[in-house]
Amino acid sequence: MNDIEKAKKLCGSFNVNEHADGLVCLDNAINNIIPIIHGNAALGERSLKQGLQSFGTACLIEFNNTVFNFSLSLGDKEIEPALARDIYAFVFHAAQNAGKHSKADRVNVFVERARDTIEVSIIDNGQGIGWYIRTFKYRFGLYTMRDIAASYNGRCKIQKVSKGTIINAVFPLKLKSEMPKVVTDIFQSTKVS
16 A cells, blocks of 8 residues: 555544554655656655655656666665765756657666765667767756766766767765764763763
8 A cells, every 4th residue: 555545544534643644644645756746856855765766667657668777776874865866866867868868768777886986877778969969069957967976076977879878977975974963072072081
């Protein structure tokens, strides 16, 4: 049973606790569909993995003549929210461009954790992005991808291959700290001598 079905059932109850649980389920459902409804690169309250899985499904629906394959290997540790949002936006723009402009029948998206980095690759078998467009005539999607990569002292590498395009970027991994610095500072300052 999905969150909306649970919400309907629980919100229809006369039990106050079940009603409250139903509202929580409804809130979860809203957080999952808002980025899809808006059709933009908003991750919302989801983890990077959840967002990319939802986006993969949205791509299959939106671009029904193209097979999208999302391969995610992110591990169990939570990623800093800002980095997660930026990686999501990067993948969003790259996959949207492939779906809209490449004339590909297959797009493979790889987001993989490798030691201290997260490596992102989007590979399609379409017509490829020509040098002129990559260099001079790019629009918002390519600009955003390059800007995101540059903000992490990285580079968005776009290659036209014999059949398609390969887009790569590497992001330094920032793990969500177990305890905020403010809290660790408090513990450090209250050591007993």
